[in-house]
Amino acid sequence: MAARGRIVAGLLAPHPPHLVYAENPPQNEPRAECGWETLRWGYERLRADLAQVEHDVLVVLSPHWQTYVGWHLLGVPRFESLSVDPVFPNLFRYRYALDVDVALAEAIHEEARAEGLVSSMMRNPDFRVDYGTLVSCHLTDPAWSRPIVAISSCRASAYYGVDVMQEQAIALGRATARAIEASGRRAVLLSSNSLSHRHFTTEGPLPEDMSREHITHHGQHLWDMKAIRMLREGRTRELVSILHELTTQAIGETDAGSLTWMLSALGFPTQGAELYGYGTVIGTGNAVMGFWPERAA
Numbered sequence: 001m002a003a004r005g006r007i008v009a010g011l012l013a014p015h016p017p018h019l020v021y022a023e024n025p026p027q028n029e030p031r032a033e034c035g036w037e038t039l040r041w042g043y044e045r046l047r048a049d050l051a052q053v054e055h056d057v058l059v060v061l062s063p064h065w066q067t068y069v070g071w072h073l074l075g076v077p078r079f080e081s082l083s084v085d086p087v088f089p090n091l092f093r094y095r096y097a098l099d100v101d102v103a104l105a106e107a108i109h110e111e112a113r114a115e116g117l118v119s120s121m122m123r124n125p126d127f128r129v130d131y132g133t134l135v136s137c138h139l140t141d142p143a144w145s146r147p148i149v150a151i152s153s154c155r156a157s158a159y160y161g162v163d164v165m166q167e168q169a170i171a172l173g174r175a176t177a178r179a180i181e182a183s184g185r186r187a188v189l190l191s192s193n194s195l196s197h198r199h200f201t202t203e204g205p206l207p208e209d210m211s212r213e214h215i216t217h218h219g220q221h222l223w224d225m226k227a228i229r230m231l232r233e234g235r236t237r238e239l240v241s242i243l244h245e246l247t248t249q250a251i252g253e254t255d256a257g258s259l260t261w262m263l264s265a266l267g268f269p270t271q272g273a274e275l276y277g278y279g280t281v282i283g284t285g286n287a288v289m290g291f292w293p294e295r296a297a
């Protein structure tokens with residue numbers, strides 16, 4: 001019998017394409033001269049910590065794969081294509097080639113159905129993987145050394161409301177944890193989202209001109225600091241209980257369900273998360289953070 005699987009890390013891994021642009025990796029066409037360093041240094045430190053932890057797979061839930069009828073999972077072993085960000089084609093034209101842990105995806109799909117959720121496997125080999133999935137995975141593992149499981153965001157927040165989304169994301173988190181445990185995998189979860197998310201609607205001639213970068217609104221900064229404080233103090237249930245307010249007042253990207261899903265899968269940890277970095281990107285608030293359950297034990 002295979003060893004019991006477990007979640008070895010739960011990472012808040014936001015996906016502004018600007019961070020990939022500023023790193024100038026070989027996969028991305030546009031070139032930058034600098035930019036958003038505090039976040040990129042945060043990701044660097046996160047990667048150094050992750051390198052110390054044995055793991056088999058990244059499981060990511062992205063706000064930019066939007067499905068209205070249930071939660072979908074990539075169900076083809078390999079995807080290879082060019083991803084062009086629809087909003088920032090000047091910053092992100094990224095060649096990707098990634099492997100999918102289809103067996104684990106199918107197991108999460110089955111457990112999600114057992115929770116009463118609507119779920120389906122995405123079997124189209126020509127499907128274009130969304131940039132949220134790509135950016136969070138790239139920044140966590142630029143070499144793409146591990147397979148991934150990618151889960152869509154069921155837009156229950158938009159179609160019904162944040163509370164319905166949260167109920168579903170909590171159930172999906174339970175399903176994910178059970179599937180990982182049965183799989184024998186050592187999994188890293190990625191909550192691919194910013195915190196506050198109202199952003200600028202214009203761009204300067206040089207996108208990486210940091211003299212223009214700041215939070216859009218003071219109210220957003222207050223919400224970001226409150227969320228970070230709660231995550232660092234392990235007040236995760238409390239955070240989820242006020243996520244409706246954060247999401248509506250700070251236009252949080254938490255509307256996608258990624259953060260609620262991850263915290264639920266981790267069993268609402270009371271051990272605080274490590275903060276690797278905070279910074280704004282086109283006015284949105286982004287924190288790179290990590291829960292390390294084995295460290296807590």
Ligand SMILES: [Fe+2]
Pocket residue numbers: 015063064132194253
């Ligand atoms: Fe986004």
